[in-house]
Amino acid sequence: DARVTQTPRDKVTEMGQEVTMRCQPILGHNTVFWYRQTMMQGLELLAYFRNRAPLDDSGMPKDRFSAEMPDATLATLKIQPSEPRDSAVYFCASGTGTARKAFFGQGTRLTVV
């Protein structure tokens, strides 16, 4: 049963530190999404890629967040410097262009103290 894999599962860090979250999409999927989930804002789209090219990162605070896909098997989301308001669960999802179905990873629970 193919799944999207995210690491780490949990991360506690101090304000000002750099945080890197990683995502391994399902093999063969060419669309990758990064979402942030909080109680107040629900599922916010931060960025998404198609065939490794960024299509939209308008949901991301550009001054501190960056998203990349170094290759087809790895997507990264980096926060530098981190702030307490970044505390949330960050989900990666992948899908195929044809089927349109998107599947979520287990998420990374980030706590910035």
Added chain:
Amino acid sequence: GENVEQHPSTLSVQEGDSAVIKCTYSDSASNYFPWYKQELGKRPQLIIDIRSNVGEKKDQRIAVTLNKTAKHFSLHITETQPEDSAVYFCAASSNDYKLSFGAGTTVTVRA
């Protein structure tokens, strides 16, 4: 951009009754509408989806309807069971593949 509104935000039903969640979307170009179920502490999981060339789709106790003219779609769960208790999200997407989510509905099935 696409704006998806979802109602109600919470829904409590007696076991065995039906539950209905409604969503509206703003972008007439949207043509793909998935529904996700998220249990506490877990990932959102795709439970059913519908494309704009279809008006209704059913999978066992779950059905989704789409009204393109009115730009709204709904999730129907029949014969609800305690394991149906979760947060349900609707979403919409057009040919740009961008998936925009509603705010979620917390469904509680009372035994």
